Amino acid sequence: MRKDRVILVVATVYLAVILFGHLSDHLILFPTKAPINAGAAVRKAIPFQNGELELWTAESHRAQQNGRADTYILRFYGNADRAERWVAAEADEWNDRAVEIWGMNYPGFGGSTGPARLSRIGPAALAAFDELKRHAAERPTLLFGASLGSAAALHVATQRQVAGLILNNPPPLRQMILRQFGWWNLWLLAGPIALQIPQDLDSISNAKKIHAPAIFLLADRDEVVAPRFHRLVVDAYAGETRVISLPGAYHNDPIEGAALADLNRALDWLLLKKDN
Numbered sequence: 001m002r003k004d005r006v007i008l009v010v011a012t013v014y015l016a017v018i019l020f021g022h023l024s025d026h027l028i029l030f031p032t033k034a035p036i037n038a039g040a041a042v043r044k045a046i047p048f049q050n051g052e053l054e055l056w057t058a059e060s061h062r063a064q065q066n067g068r069a070d071t072y073i074l075r076f077y078g079n080a081d082r083a084e085r086w087v088a089a090e091a092d093e094w095n096d097r098a099v100e101i102w103g104m105n106y107p108g109f110g111g112s113t114g115p116a117r118l119s120r121i122g123p124a125a126l127a128a129f130d131e132l133k134r135h136a137a138e139r140p141t142l143l144f145g146a147s148l149g150s151a152a153a154l155h156v157a158t159q160r161q162v163a164g165l166i167l168n169n170p171p172p173l174r175q176m177i178l179r180q181f182g183w184w185n186l187w188l189l190a191g192p193i194a195l196q197i198p199q200d201l202d203s204i205s206n207a208k209k210i211h212a213p214a215i216f217l218l219a220d221r222d223e224v225v226a227p228r229f230h231r232l233v234v235d236a237y238a239g240e241t242r243v244i245s246l247p248g249a250y251h252n253d254p255i256e257g258a259a260l261a262d263l264n265r266a267l268d269w270l271l272l273k274k275d276n
Contacts (some may be wrong), residue, residue, distance in 0.1 A: 023189070024118055024196040028148070028173070030080040031108040031116040039088035041103075043111070046131050051113025053124050054105040055131070056083040058091035062098040069100035071163075071271065072136040074129055074156075076149025077103065078252070082110050093260065097267075100135075104128040104152075122200035125152040129160055140164075140271060147171060147225065147251065150233070154206040164270040165214040166263070169251055170233040171225040172203045180226065207236040213273040215242045215266045217259070219249035240273065242266045 041056040063069040075090070077083060083103025091101050107124050108116025133141060140163035145153030150170035157165055177194040199205070214237055218230045234243060244262045246253070255263060 024193045025116060027193065028079055028118060029106070029108070029116045031106070031114070032080070032082065033110065036082055036084050036110070038084035040091075041084055041088040043084070044131075045111065046127060048107070048113070048124060048127050049120065051107075052111070053107070053113070053127055054083070054109075054111035055128055056087045056103045056105075057100060058088045059100045060091045060094040060097060062094075062096060063100055066098045068098070069136075070098040070139060071100075072132055072139060072141045073099055073101045073144050074132050074141065074153075075101055075103040076125060076143070076145040076152040078147035078149060079106075081146075084110060096264075102128065102132050118196075118201060119198045121148075121152050122155045122198060125156050126159060129156050133160070142166060142270070144168075145170070148173075151201040151203050151206075154203050154210065154233075155200045157210045157212055158206050162212050164212050164273065165210070166217065166267075166270075167214060167233070168217040168255070169219055169222055169225050170203055170216070170230060172229055172232045173197045174202060175204065175232055176225065176229050180229075203233050204236045207233050208238055210237065211239040213240045213242075213270050215244065215263065215270060217244050217246060217255060217263065219246045219251055219253060221248055222251045224251035242269060 038056060041058045044055040044057060045052040046055065059069060075083065075087065077086065083105050087101050087103040104125065105112040106116065107120040108114035142164050143153035143156055143162055144166040146168040148171065150167040151173065153165055153167060156162065174194045174197050177190050181190045216234050218227060220227055234241065244259060244266060246259050
């Protein structure tokens with residue numbers, strides 16, 4: 001009887017944690033609120049689910065000279081990062097192009113109202129895109145997603161028309177959780193957590209639906225998302241692709257040097273595909 005009671009208690013606790021503990025949110029998302037120097041980036045807040053969604057924008061030097069941007073880039077960052085850390089610096093890297101970069105902070109990150117939930121990322125990404133598109137009008141709009149941000153970008157591309165995507169080290173969350181982490185817990189944790197990944201962040205399923213051209217930037221020494229998981233997203237992608245390998249690069253290494261030059265050439269191809 002005592003053993004049966006122990007089993008019942010353990011089973012009850014297990015079910016309670018799985019059903020009500022938001023495990024996928026806590027294990028995947030790492031929100032921060034500490035102030036970050038945004039440099040020349042400009043803050044913009046839009047209404048979102050009874051709170052606000054924080055966006056940061058910056059123009060390249062060429063766009064400032066021209067008085068307008070020719071191309072808009074909506075940027076989604078990794079799960080422990082913030083838009084204001086990078087937007088201004090990234091705009092400087094595009095100085096030979098008239099671009100305006102918009103970076104989104106996920107709900108619960110920075111000045112975006114919480115809570116931080118995976119289920120809120122997809123709707124937030126669409127809200128950010130719709131706001132950007134009101135400014136961009138008919139000018140080309142690209143989605144640039146890094147790590148977790150690639151899942152947000154893929155979701156937007158299934159719901160809105162975009163000129164193309166740039167995807168850096170994309171993780172297929174469900175497949176990673178099951179294949180990389182399931183064995184040591186006999187899938188008792190990995191299985192339910194994988195099922196909690198929102199359908200709109202299923203990168204494999206979304207990739208199969210998208211026909212816009214895409215550039216993939218893949219770190220060949222990625223210690224967070226193993227390269228074999230990158231390839232699952234690349235192989236599933238329905239549109240035309242250019243794959244840029246990043247030799248010796250780890251997951252969070254910046255795109256610079258020869259890789260940045262390769263990205264610029266691939267971007268010429270991507271924008272030409274849009275014009276055709």
